[in-house]
Amino acid sequence: MTNLVEFGTPAAMPPSERRLLLVFDGGNAPGYASVAVALTEEASRRGYEVWAATEGFRSLTPDATNEPRFERLIVSRRERYALLAKGIPARSMGRRVLDAGSDFRSERYLGFHDAQNRRAAAETLRTQGFSHLVGVGGNGTFEGLRALLGEISPRVPTGFVNVSIDNDLAGDRAIGFLSGVEAGATIARGLYEDAYTHKRIYLLEMMGNRSGRHALHCGVAARAHLIVLPFFQFPEAVLRETAAALSQADYALVVVAEGYERERRAREMPGASASEFLRRQLEAAGLVDSAQKRVIAEPFSRYLRGVRPAFLEISAAYVKASLLFDAFEEGRTEIMPFVLASNDVGVRPFHLIAREDRVERAFLPLLARLQIPGFSTWIRDNFTSEKTSL
Ligand SMILES: Nc1ncnc2c1ncn2[C@@H]1O[C@H](COP(=O)(O)OP(=O)(O)OP(=O)(O)O)[C@@H](O)[C@H]1O
Numbered sequence: 001m002t003n004l005v006e007f008g009t010p011a012a013m014p015p016s017e018r019r020l021l022l023v024f025d026g027g028n029a030p031g032y033a034s035v036a037v038a039l040t041e042e043a044s045r046r047g048y049e050v051w052a053a054t055e056g057f058r059s060l061t062p063d064a065t066n067e068p069r070f071e072r073l074i075v076s077r078r079e080r081y082a083l084l085a086k087g088i089p090a091r092s093m094g095r096r097v098l099d100a101g102s103d104f105r106s107e108r109y110l111g112f113h114d115a116q117n118r119r120a121a122a123e124t125l126r127t128q129g130f131s132h133l134v135g136v137g138g139n140g141t142f143e144g145l146r147a148l149l150g151e152i153s154p155r156v157p158t159g160f161v162n163v164s165i166d167n168d169l170a171g172d173r174a175i176g177f178l179s180g181v182e183a184g185a186t187i188a189r190g191l192y193e194d195a196y197t198h199k200r201i202y203l204l205e206m207m208g209n210r211s212g213r214h215a216l217h218c219g220v221a222a223r224a225h226l227i228v229l230p231f232f233q234f235p236e237a238v239l240r241e242t243a244a245a246l247s248q249a250d251y252a253l254v255v256v257a258e259g260y261e262r263e264r265r266a267r268e269m270p271g272a273s274a275s276e277f278l279r280r281q282l283e284a285a286g287l288v289d290s291a292q293k294r295v296i297a298e299p300f301s302r303y304l305r306g307v308r309p310a311f312l313e314i315s316a317a318y319v320k321a322s323l324l325f326d327a328f329e330e331g332r333t334e335i336m337p338f339v340l341a342s343n344d345v346g347v348r349p350f351h352l353i354a355r356e357d358r359v360e361r362a363f364l365p366l367l368a369r370l371q372i373p374g375f376s377t378w379i380r381d382n383f384t385s386e387k388t389s390l
């Protein structure tokens with residue numbers, strides 16, 4: 001087949017002082033598309049020419065695999081036709097606000113850890129004439145954006161919108177977190193009902209490689225009997241007591257975060273999921289899987305990736321976009337808009353943003369619903385300090 005269209009690049013457009021590039025990266029989360037729509041609408045209203053990288057950071061480097069590397073984002077269909085007629089790849093965003101998934105991603109790009117590729121990305125930003133830059137994603141994407149900034153000279157006004165199921169940046173509620181918990185807790189509660197029906201023990205692995213918040217809130221809401229956070233390393237005595245309590249339970253749901261004993265698993269049981277690893281630990285400690293009483297490890301699931309965002313996430317996406325562009329207008333840069341509650345909103349400078357893997361202390365007593373005094377003591381002694389909880 002012949003290549004009928006040679007796509008125009010941002011550089012082919014007349015120069016603009018308001019040429020904004022959106023870069024989406026990291027794990028998919030409900031609300032990713034809503035943020036794309038909100039940023040496009042709010043920026044267009046303020047006179048920006050909005051572009052998106054079609055496969056995240058990768059599009060800015062020689063490792064780009066997708067053409068065109070940049071798409072112009074607009075709100076109205078008419079504008080789209082006008083741009084297409086000039087050979088400019090354009091996507092009309094108006095109707096995508098509820099979409100699951102994202103149009104602007106590919107697999108994660110580890111090459112961005114290499115400074116040479118980030119230098120190439122900085123050069124692409126310059127040659128394509130981007131005057132403003134906004135990254136969208138979770139903690140890793142934020143790190144990638146900061147690393148990229150280190151290669152840009154002079155820097156351009158830059159912002160970041162926090163979208164992630166993990167919700168692992170302090171001082172914000174990531175878009176996607178609420179919807180992720182809603183979908184995750186629905187799955188967890190379904191397994192709870194199944195455990196009750198068949199008198200089983202389910203060990204359900206949930207998202208959270210390093211952050212425990214998704215597993216925590218899903219587990220508490222689904223009334224899980226036990227919640228295992230990613231940074232736990234159980235002492236033998238606690239495992240034995242937990243295995244004994246589960247053996248005596250009529251039925252139980254245990255929620256275990258994906259990152260539980262990640263390094264030890266890689267060493268001792270390569271390929272085993274967190275839930276399977278925990279199952280074997282509990283088995284060694286006396287919890288027996290039998291035909292009468294099944295002990296079932298559910299492997300890591302990505303089912304909640306495809307859910308549409310809750311409307312509260314969409315309103316947060318709009319207010320974050322609005323706060324961000326207002327801040328740009330005020331001459332501020334390297335900022336992240338935050339939304340914690342309706343009136344608890346604002347923008348934070350990048351240098352005050354930190355990764356947050358701790359969980360809120362008030363939730364710690366809710367980790368175990370079974371009577372496991374040793375577990376509760378271990379939690380109190382190890383996880384209630386400033387260092388380990390909020
Ligand atoms: N320290 C870093 N230096 C340079 N680039 C980075 C760095 N950390 C992450 N990146 C880039 O950011 C991308 C996204 O990172 P990561 O997958 O950790 O995302 P995230 O936004 O935290 O989402 P999730 O937690 O769902 O995976 C990586 O694929 C990589 O391209």
Ligand SMILES: O=P(O)(O)OC[C@H]1O[C@](O)(CO)[C@@H](O)[C@@H]1O
Pocket residue numbers: 027028164165166207208209210211258302
């Ligand atoms: O499903 P993927 O793309 O492998 O991503 C896994 C990542 O997603 C999360 O589970 C949630 O974003 C992270 O904790 C984890 O690192």
